[in-house]
Amino acid sequence: MSELLEVEGLRVRFRTSGALRAVARREDDPWIDAVLDVSFRMREGETLALVGESGSGKTTLGRAIIGLVRAQSGSIRFEGSELRGLGDRAYKAYRREIAMMFQDPVASLSPRRTVRGQIREPFEVHKSAERDGEAEVRRLMDLVGLPHNFVGRFPHELSGGQARRVGVARALALSPKLIIADEPTAGLDVSVQGEVLNLMSGLQSRFGMSYLVITHNLPVVRHTSNRIAIMYLGRFVEQGTTATIFRSPAHPYTEALLGAVPRPDPRRRRKTVSIEGEVPSLKMRPRGCEFHPRCPYAQERCRHETPATTRLEEGHLVRCHFPLGNGHRTS
Amino acid sequence: MSAPASEHGPGLDAAAPAARSERFATLRRMIRDPLSILGLTLVVLLFIGALFAEYITPYSPTAIDVKARLASPSFEHLLGTDQLGRDTFTRVLYGGRVALQVAAWSISLALSAGLILGMLAGYGPRWLDNALLLLFDSVRSFPTIMFALAIITLTGPSLNMVILVIVVTSIPVYARIVRTQTMSLKEQEFVLAARALGTGWFRILRVHFLPNVIGPLFILASMDIPVVVTIEAGLSFLGLGVRPPTPSWGSILGDGYAYIRATPWLVVAGGVPLILTTLGFTFMGEALRDVLDPRLRRTD
Amino acid sequence: MDPVLSIRDLSLDFETPPGPVHALRNVSLEVPRNHIVGIVGESGSGKSTVIAAAMRLLANNAVIRGGEVIFNGRDVLGMNQEELRALRGEEISMVFQDPMTSQIPVLTIGRQMTDIQYRRRNVSMAEKRNLAVEMMRRVGISDPEERLDQHPHQFSGGMRQRIAIAMALLMNPQLLIADEPTTALDVTMEAQIIHLLRELKESFEGSILFVSHNLGLIAELCDYVVVMYAGEVVEQGSVEDLFYRASHPYTQALLECDPARIEDATPALPTIPGDVPDLHIVPQGCVFAPRCPRAVARCREEPAQIATIGAGHRARCHLLGHE
Numbered sequence: 001m002s003e004l005l006e007v008e009g010l011r012v013r014f015r016t017s018g019a020l021r022a023v024a025r026r027e028d029d030p031w032i033d034a035v036l037d038v039s040f041r042m043r044e045g046e047t048l049a050l051v052g053e054s055g056s057g058k059t060t061l062g063r064a065i066i067g068l069v070r071a072q073s074g075s076i077r078f079e080g081s082e083l084r085g086l087g088d089r090a091y092k093a094y095r096r097e098i099a100m101m102f103q104d105p106v107a108s109l110s111p112r113r114t115v116r117g118q119i120r121e122p123f124e125v126h127k128s129a130e131r132d133g134e135a136e137v138r139r140l141m142d143l144v145g146l147p148h149n150f151v152g153r154f155p156h157e158l159s160g161g162q163a164r165r166v167g168v169a170r171a172l173a174l175s176p177k178l179i180i181a182d183e184p185t186a187g188l189d190v191s192v193q194g195e196v197l198n199l200m201s202g203l204q205s206r207f208g209m210s211y212l213v214i215t216h217n218l219p220v221v222r223h224t225s226n227r228i229a230i231m232y233l234g235r236f237v238e239q240g241t242t243a244t245i246f247r248s249p250a251h252p253y254t255e256a257l258l259g260a261v262p263r264p265d266p267r268r269r270r271k272t273v274s275i276e277g278e279v280p281s282l283k284m285r286p287r288g289c290e291f292h293p294r295c296p297y298a299q300e301r302c303r304h305e306t307p308a309t310t311r312l313e314e315g316h317l318v319r320c321h322f323p324l325g326n327g328h329r330t331s
Numbered sequence: 332m333s334a335p336a337s338e339h340g341p342g343l344d345a346a347a348p349a350a351r352s353e354r355f356a357t358l359r360r361m362i363r364d365p366l367s368i369l370g371l372t373l374v375v376l377l378f379i380g381a382l383f384a385e386y387i388t389p390y391s392p393t394a395i396d397v398k399a400r401l402a403s404p405s406f407e408h409l410l411g412t413d414q415l416g417r418d419t420f421t422r423v424l425y426g427g428r429v430a431l432q433v434a435a436w437s438i439s440l441a442l443s444a445g446l447i448l449g450m451l452a453g454y455g456p457r458w459l460d461n462a463l464l465l466l467f468d469s470v471r472s473f474p475t476i477m478f479a480l481a482i483i484t485l486t487g488p489s490l491n492m493v494i495l496v497i498v499v500t501s502i503p504v505y506a507r508i509v510r511t512q513t514m515s516l517k518e519q520e521f522v523l524a525a526r527a528l529g530t531g532w533f534r535i536l537r538v539h540f541l542p543n544v545i546g547p548l549f550i551l552a553s554m555d556i557p558v559v560v561t562i563e564a565g566l567s568f569l570g571l572g573v574r575p576p577t578p579s580w581g582s583i584l585g586d587g588y589a590y591i592r593a594t595p596w597l598v599v600a601g602g603v604p605l606i607l608t609t610l611g612f613t614f615m616g617e618a619l620r621d622v623l624d625p626r627l628r629r630t631d
Numbered sequence: 632m633d634p635v636l637s638i639r640d641l642s643l644d645f646e647t648p649p650g651p652v653h654a655l656r657n658v659s660l661e662v663p664r665n666h667i668v669g670i671v672g673e674s675g676s677g678k679s680t681v682i683a684a685a686m687r688l689l690a691n692n693a694v695i696r697g698g699e700v701i702f703n704g705r706d707v708l709g710m711n712q713e714e715l716r717a718l719r720g721e722e723i724s725m726v727f728q729d730p731m732t733s734q735i736p737v738l739t740i741g742r743q744m745t746d747i748q749y750r751r752r753n754v755s756m757a758e759k760r761n762l763a764v765e766m767m768r769r770v771g772i773s774d775p776e777e778r779l780d781q782h783p784h785q786f787s788g789g790m791r792q793r794i795a796i797a798m799a800l801l802m803n804p805q806l807l808i809a810d811e812p813t814t815a816l817d818v819t820m821e822a823q824i825i826h827l828l829r830e831l832k833e834s835f836e837g838s839i840l841f842v843s844h845n846l847g848l849i850a851e852l853c854d855y856v857v858v859m860y861a862g863e864v865v866e867q868g869s870v871e872d873l874f875y876r877a878s879h880p881y882t883q884a885l886l887e888c889d890p891a892r893i894e895d896a897t898p899a900l901p902t903i904p905g906d907v908p909d910l911h912i913v914p915q916g917c918v919f920a921p922r923c924p925r926a927v928a929r930c931r932e933e934p935a936q937i938a939t940i941g942a943g944h945r946a947r948c949h950l951l952g953h954e
Contacts, residue, residue, distance in 0.1 A: 053817040053818070053819060053820075054788075054817055063523075066527050068523060068526055068527060088531070091529070092529040095527065095528060095529035096529070099527070099528070100524070100527040102520045102521075102523060102524050102527075103520065104520050107519055107520045107521060108520040108521050108523070108524040109521055109524070110521045110524075110525065110538075110539045111519075111521065111543060112539075112542035112543050113538075113539070113542075121525070121528060121530070121538075122528050122529075125528050125529050125530045125531075125534065126529060159906075160674070167524075170524075170528075189673035189674055189844060190673070190844070190846075190885065190888045190889055190890075191673060191884070191885070191888050191902055191903035192673075192902075193888075193890070193900075194888050194890070194900035194901060194902035195902045197900055198898075198899055198900055198902065201898050201899070216817060216818060218818070219889075219890040219891035219893075220890050222890065222896055223890055223893065223896050223897050223898065223900055224898075242896065243896070256819065257818065257819065259822075260818040260819045260821070260822040261818055261847065261891060262818075262821070262822070262825065262845065262847030262848045262850070262851045262891070263847055263850060263851065263891070264846040264847045264849075264850045264874065264886070264889055264891055264892050265850055265874065265892075266850045266851075266870040266871055266874050267871075269850070269851055270822070270826075270851065272826075273822050273823050273826045274819075274822060275819045275822070275823075276823070278787055278789050278790075278819070278820060279817075
């Protein structure tokens, strides 16, 4: 297994208002950082989950990797080549290798094209006409378990689960090495969720691609990913193997997220809320540790000093002054 | 976790197989609707009259028969004759040809230009959008008839000028509609999905946007045809459209106006086709909307 | 005490061009006073149609085929428009899924919250505003006096859902219907809203009908649970009955599918094979039979009858002894 994707110190900024307006209003800093100082590596065939609340920057990070948003600084290396700063034309070659699945299964399909058109799109864009188009469509539909008589259907004639399968087929078309899946189970019923996840992991064991799964659904992540990265206000606050994160979360935010998942067990109802308040605006990042206003363990130091990323053990990184240890945990 | 966006009654799975037959049901409903039948019939009759004028009537539209001036309708002259003894029915048929010619040229030119400019304005960078909007609004601020009068006074009356004037003034209308639709499509996730696949902007506009914006535009165009026909008739009525021997509903109407004391038939012959054309295309446009617009199709 | 809401044998069709969709068939459920009842089901189960019927907020193509909806001893299906308006404003209120679209964007929150009280004719404007402030405080919004003058877009999604709850409770309804109120929110916010609903339940005199597809939330919040599938109630009982003594194969399958209930990490998640049936045709046998792992010949031939398993615990299944 070798490194497939290496992201170093990535930063994505957005302008909050137009340049002229910013000058007119004398705003010092018209920029907000959606992704800040993010570093991670992915190996071939592994699944990494990016987990965070809305506004954590997880979707922006995914889009930056496939070049849909520009990263300001840092680097994105895919199989050793630098992707950051490439123009659309140069990026196109890598879009055969990296595919993306979007959040809304139906809305991410072109509304006036049939299932056939949706699945053929990648071949047409990348001029892969050498292969027999119709046979390829059939092969992909078989792979994702769509009956052949669906080829002529339009997106609005599909259920969420079926549309999701079309999305998987389209992502799979050019045999990419990395698939970025933004909330692959959003909007699906639990019974269908399982089908889609099983399909994705089946395809992974068959073709060996990597998945970068962007989600807020922790129970699902637990069964589908090898490693997890937790994002808060655009930064990675913790990353580690799935087992480690679930067994001994080191960052108080991770612990809170895990505690917020409702338990389907009426005898173990939670008496308290694991995390109060809400994610602060990116325009007003708190000083010191950015999580301190919501952190139940915050101390004086957390209010002033920004914590650095520390390594607890091999592959388990946390950005916290007082990581929760085994004996340390209070809950 | 998030839930399905909508849940009205049956599951999507249940609805999906029915969707295909639903389209046929819409067609069937359209055929059953008397107004759309009326619209379609009028439009078809108009086309037949204009295209096969030579075969329908034995007269030439410009053949003068001084002996039979201002005749009343008879089996020989179905709608009578005008002040030069020309067969009015023949002139109405050939006038329909002129009207349709003007409509076809001006609408298709305006439609194509509006489509391209509108998609560019909607999808392109902000400055392009602003520049095009400024252009559209400036053009639209001229009243069509005044603009036409001004241009034709400068260049002299001709059919081409009429078409040019209509094209120039209709482009902004189409372009604005296309622009709005493009902008709302641009926000949708499938555009990101296409870009993530490496699809370029030209292909996004051509393959993904065009089929979405063209349906509503056709409906609009169908409803605009009578407007264009009326503008042509109006200019010809004023003597600023087609040149005299060529028949036009407007010039028939103009002659009728001049000879209204001698015979009412010329005014009827020039006016009724205008009314029928307006009704025909409007009803047809409404029927088209039911078939082409998926949103309306799905809610009924 | 009789229940606040009782739906008996409700059957409802939607008229569509290809023919009627039998969206609800013999649905019966009760919401006891001062309790929280959850309706759980996947999309297409008819759970939203049930609550729409309870408030008579049905689409134009809905046709009620039979049954009754009794609210506080009064027949909702027989009410005229005036009675319905009074019912909806004062006695039943509703919190919707999307907090971003359920408030009027151009009016301040305060204006909207005083407007809702228009039926209180002899209460002064200042008093109405005080009630609004009080309600905002109860749903956990700090500085309510100032925040009442803000517009909806100035609040986050979680805050807006809190405000929606405050608005719903302003007229002291006897029944609060919450339709997937946390679906559009993050887990952390979801936990806060659920906690808030539970707290409010302690302090206000009323019942909650909570509609969700999330079993975890149902377990956290509800006293009684109704499980719906393809337009029928397949099982109902206390929350403990449902989570520890699930009897209907569909309920069991649904519980098995929930990844949050699977303790050990597994690459192959359980699923329910097959699709929700097309409700244009009323199935001859049990509605779940085509997907049921335990279906026998009888299940495909005759409709399932309701079997009583324990006090208040019923399931619609052939395999549960009711001979």
